[in-house]
Amino acid sequence: NAGVTQTPKFRVLKTxxxxxLLCAQDMNHEYMYWYRQDPGMGLRLIHYSVGEGxxxxxxxxxxxxxxxLKKQNFLLGLESAAPSQTSVYFCASxxxxxxxxxxxxxxxxxxx
Amino acid sequence: DQQVKQNSPSLSVQEGRxxxxxxxxxxxxxxxxxxxxxxxxxxxxFLISISSIKxxxxxxxxxxFLNKSAKHLSLHIVPSQPGDSAVYFxxxxxxxxxxxxxxxxxxxxxxxx
Numbered sequence: 312n313a314g315v316t317q318t319p320k321f322r323v324l325k326t327x328x329x330x331x332l333l334c335a336q337d338m339n340h341e342y343m344y345w346y347r348q349d350p351g352m353g354l355r356l357i358h359y360s361v362g363e364g365x366x367x368x369x370x371x372x373x374x375x376x377x378x379x380l381k382k383q384n385f386l387l388g389l390e391s392a393a394p395s396q397t398s399v400y401f402c403a404s405x406x407x408x409x410x411x412x413x414x415x416x417x418x419x420x421x422x423x
Numbered sequence: 424d425q426q427v428k429q430n431s432p433s434l435s436v437q438e439g440r441x442x443x444x445x446x447x448x449x450x451x452x453x454x455x456x457x458x459x460x461x462x463x464x465x466x467x468x469f470l471i472s473i474s475s476i477k478x479x480x481x482x483x484x485x486x487x488f489l490n491k492s493a494k495h496l497s498l499h500i501v502p503s504q505p506g507d508s509a510v511y512f513x514x515x516x517x518x519x520x521x522x523x524x525x526x527x528x529x530x531x532x533x534x535x536x
Contacts, residue, residue: 315466344523353427353512353526354467361521369523401466410455410516412524414466 313337315415317402323421324392332387332418334402341407343385345369345377347398348417354401360385392422426450427515429527437535442500444530446513449494453515457524458487458498461510470511471498500532508534 318333334343341362346354346369356369360379374396376388385404389396399419403412428447436442446456454475459467473480473487473496480487486499500507510531514524 342521346523346526351432351528353429353514353528354524355526356523359521359523367522403466407521410457410472410524411469414459414468416466417464 315402315404315413317400317415317418319418320416321419323423324389325423326393328392329388329390330392330420331389332400332402332420334385334387334404334415335383336385336402336404336413337383338404338406338413339382340404340413341382342405342412343379344403344405344412345375345385345387346401346403347371348401349398357387357400392420394422396420397422424449425527426453427513427525427527429511429513429530431530432528433531433533435533435535436503438505439502442498442503442507442532442534444498444500444511444513444532446496446498446527447494448496448515450515450517450525451494452517453525454518455516456487456489456496457514457516458485459512459514459526461512461529467512503532503534505534505536508532 344359345357358377363382402415457472458470461467510529513527
């Protein structure tokens with residue numbers, strides 16, 4: 312079991328460029344989440360999904376879009392990157408019972 | 424407004440002593456609380472949790488205490504070991520938790536030899 316994996320691990324973008332972060336989980340979990348972590352801050356929820364084909368907004372959704380076309384994958388898109396989106400992005404998944412979320416290793420994104 | 428607060432950004436404890444990490448919350452709808460541990464350049468890993476119907480949960484060296492009336496929880500680590508040096512996040516959940524966790528800012532625990 313690889314658990315939750317994230318691709319890429321690091322990325323540098325210029326302002327205005329677009330990119331997609333991929334999250335994959337092999338635990339057959341229903342729920343998936345995208346968080347961002349900024350220095351001195353806790354994790355903040357960007358978007359989440361409670362099942363294949365569903366998505367919903369979290370606390371800080373502006374500037375991001377997501378898709379969950381397959382149960383095991385959750386994609387986070389930045390259409391036009393801004394320096395304020397420089398952050399570490401974590402994906403997580405959860406069973407449909409219980410409260411524990413399992414996190415991936417993170418993607419460090421820098422927008423210049 | 425922060426709904427989950429960890430007011431100590433860092434804490435230094437001698438090896439072998441007890442580490443106590445604190446967390447306060449404001450939202451009465453929170454009914455489940457979790458502690459995560461995070462090493463640099465890694466994702467958070469689950470440590471221990473507690474339901475709001477309990478006031479204590481223990482797992483080996485880790486114990487979490489919940490005081491609902493004070494909206495306060497604490498994580499006790501005893502004895503503290505060098506490998507416990509990490510950032511600890513308190514997180515809260517409500518109503519089954521499908522819509523994500525609310526995290527505190529974290530406390531950096533440093534275990535001194």
